[in-house]
Amino acid sequence: MRTTLHVNGKLVEVDVEPRLTLADCLRHELRLTGTHVGCEHGVCGACTIIVDGQAVRSCLVLAVQADGASIQTVEGLAGGDALGPLQTAFRRHHGLQCGFCTPGMLMTAHALLQAEPEASEARIREVLSGNLCRCTGYVGIVKALLDARSAYARPHTREAR
């Protein structure tokens, strides 16, 4: 089936089998392999991407269901080669080891901090509890998000401080 997606700001058209998941479509049809697949049953969160502004598990969505949607993956998180503020914070706070959970963590975190730039530690832990990491024990990831919040602060919230 012909499917149109806006991926990281680019319009792409793919011809896919109806049973193909969005995760596999991104990875194998579009060769955007930054999105990872850890379980294919919606638990680990490694496949999380942003679809129309919402963090979504791309292993639970069929590519054809995303027809017309606007998609952001880890490859589109920062412009060009530089790291964005969230990625920089992950690096500074050692928020990753093997890196396999990282793209899903980043996209979930990005969606959260965009919506709630002042999210508390408890809120961060609650929202990201749906993303599993087997390496880090999560401490560095939480610190990274807390640190990255300032980069997401809206102008009025900045003034308020």
Added chain:
Amino acid sequence: MSRPDAYIGKPIERLEDLRFLRGRGQYVDDLECAGALHAVVVRSAVAHGRIRSIDTAAARTLPGVHAVFTATDLGAKVPVIPVRSESQPSLDQAVQPVLAHGKVRYVGEPVAFVVAETAALAEDAADAVTVDIDPLRAVIDRAGAEAGDVLLFEHSATNTAGRFTGVRGDAAKAFAAAPYVRRERFRVQRYAPVPLETRGLLARWDAHAERLTLAGAAKVPFWVRSVLAAMMALPEQCVDVIETDIGGGFGARGEFFPEDFLVAFAARRLGRPVKWIEDRREHFLSTAHAREVDCELEIACRRDGVILALRGQAWTNAGAYIRPNVASAPRNIAQMGAGPYRIADLHMEVSVLLSNKTPTGSYRGPGRFEIDFCRERLIDLACADLGLDRAEMRRRNLLTDAEMPHALPIVLPHGKGGELDSGDYRVTFDRCLAEIRWDEKASLQGRLIDGRYHGLAIGCYVEGGAIGPRENARLVLDSEGMVTVYVGTSALGQGQETVFAQIAADALGIPIEHVKDVFHGSTTCVEEGFGSFGSRASVMGGCAIAAAAEKLKDSIREAAAARFGCPVSAIEIIEGMRAVRAGELQLPLHELAGRELAAEGTFAAEKRTYSYGAHAAHVAVDPRTGQVEVLEYVAVEDVGRILNPSTLHGQALGAIVQGLGGSLLEELIYDEHGQLLTASLASYLLPSMDDYPDIRAVALELYPSPLNPLGAKGGGEGGIIPVGGVIANAVACALGDLGVQPFELPLSPPRVWQLIEDARGSRRQAQRTAR
């Protein structure tokens, strides 16, 4: 080294992060490979049975299917996967064929291998394979294995596949004379490393060059190559085993599994690249499980708390076959019972049992986690019996600097011993007491506050690292002064590229930016490598790199001395390896050496390093739900020399949380037919971000290892080893007034709730009888 370290010991940000954070890692399923076929394994749905027939006819005719292989396609002798270390003849008798024939012995055992144009078509075809199995009764646990009426291997008269015995002094004599003894039974459940990335492989066969390339290897690629070459009757030089980025290992990934052969075999047979990616359910059924130990441990003490002896028996449930590294857990249980304590006499016998469950392998802190749990529980019980303070009793028995090196028990049948290398085990212990504010919190022990009972515990451990026999590295210096590092250890996410760049930069006296790249693990990097296990990579690989750096500098000095006609000692290497000087004479390096200079270095070690430390926990237990909340968890370790405090800290925290998962949540549960009931991440609970928010790790560098020039020790496993004992003791402390004594992990809410109910029941019973 001529200058003070500029990088070693600093929290250098990781080099590998730059690709991981941008989605540019190259994990095995990310490799692009034009024309690759896809494979799916058909697995046994029956735990134990005789194969009547495997019908592949329907599957073969499906569109896009290239082949369906069964054992009969593999020639007269189906290859078997050998034991990698510390084998015994009886263990070798129970190794796994790459495809089942005759019998199946666990749910998930490979019986056929389907190769098709796409992964989806291969899955369709796998569904069309019919496997007819005549079921036999399944052996599940120790009792079933020891009964011996059902045998996994009929040619053997027993389900006991091997035995390891740890011996020091004369335990029988010590027990006979001891004023106090106590014996208890313990059990550690079956659970598993569960890395977030499942296994996967991509094989290519170059018919023209008769050359095989297998990508997706981890942990021990060189060993995988030698096994694979033998199975495929190829010279080792014709097999390249390539390490990709790896989504976590923790001991399981990278050993030789049936698929390592099957994917390579199919690629060669079909003349096309073949890719196989494990799915999560398959991962639970087929990648190595771990732990599952029954243990009876007995302690002998003086009344003042001095531990005299330890003895016992343990039974590890190895599953259906003896896989390559099945030995590490039982041998460590046999040897490491005394942990960091001064216990003169020890006798520990560990049997390796077969059962109709997924074969086991090693998992971070193999055997050490299990035996530490049993010993630390027993120490707390002894303290209660003897009316001693738990901290004071431990402190009295911890080994001190003056007792180093300290000989370890000998392990039979191989007769290997070893020794603890350096340290004062009271120091990390005291620091840990201070960190958790032990004295301040003492009054909380057993207290009921807002409906929850509070408990406190502390436990100690040693962690063996830097396992030999040796490691190799090669450094290549180009005319721009840029260095490329090649090393035989492999990366599993621990930040090895960064740590090795730090070591290379300091050894050569160059800025770290001049380390162009670090290549590791693959058989193409160095002639001979040993991989990553037993907390060996940083020490062994790092020392090999330092050795190569010295050789590189020597060869530069020799070449310069010859050119200048002066003694070698007059030569100075300057400008960050870009030039050489002798007095007034100076020459850019590229004029001296042309385009490239290379040197190789080896580091060999016969003895292991031992990091050590203490952990403490403060928990609250809700008696209505059995829920254990970890209010505070603190770890203190001494790793000899810290190479990168940031990556070390990450290792500690990650290992602690894995340990908490194993102590409180994770369990691979089987039914009586040998069906795994927890084969998804929905039913097998991993720790998530909101489970354990309050954990801390402190690393010290007090007693460098005398065994290597870096003074470093292993640091990857210490974080997990004492967690089970600490958590169980904290729960016992909290529920002391209710009479609850946990002897089994995990302390999941249903188990804790049941323990409370049972304790209440027996109290009521006692009251009734009293009346």
